[in-house]
Amino acid sequence: MAKKFPHSYEVCTCRHVSLGEIVHAIKEKDAKTMGDIQDFTDAGTACRCCICEEGDVGKTPKELYLKEILAKISKS
Numbered sequence: 001m002a003k004k005f006p007h008s009y010e011v012c013t014c015r016h017v018s019l020g021e022i023v024h025a026i027k028e029k030d031a032k033t034m035g036d037i038q039d040f041t042d043a044g045t046a047c048r049c050c051i052c053e054e055g056d057v058g059k060t061p062k063e064l065y066l067k068e069i070l071a072k073i074s075k076s
Contacts (some may be wrong), residue, residue: 011064014046022066026073037066 007020025031025040038045044066049056052067 005064009064011062011066011069012041012043012046012050014050015042015044017041017043019064019069022069023073026070031070032074034066034070037070 005019007018007023009019011017011019011022021041022037022043025037029036029040031037031040034044034051037043044051047057049058050062050066052065053061056062056065
């Protein structure tokens with residue numbers, strides 16, 4: 001999943017938060033919940049479309065969502 005995306009990939013376009021920042025929050029700052037990720041990075045705090053596919057009201061679905069990233073990295 002996330003391995004095919006560069007760390008510079010912008011997951012949250014509203015807050016300009018990259019995949020690398022999210023991975024850092026999970027691995028280095030011990031973010032375990034969506035709230036933790038939001039606190040550490042601000043991702044998902046504006047329009048919230050980047051949190052999950054079901055909540056994405058944008059015209060074009062995103063390729064990567066915060067919940068997917070958190071679930072995948074938490075399993076590692």
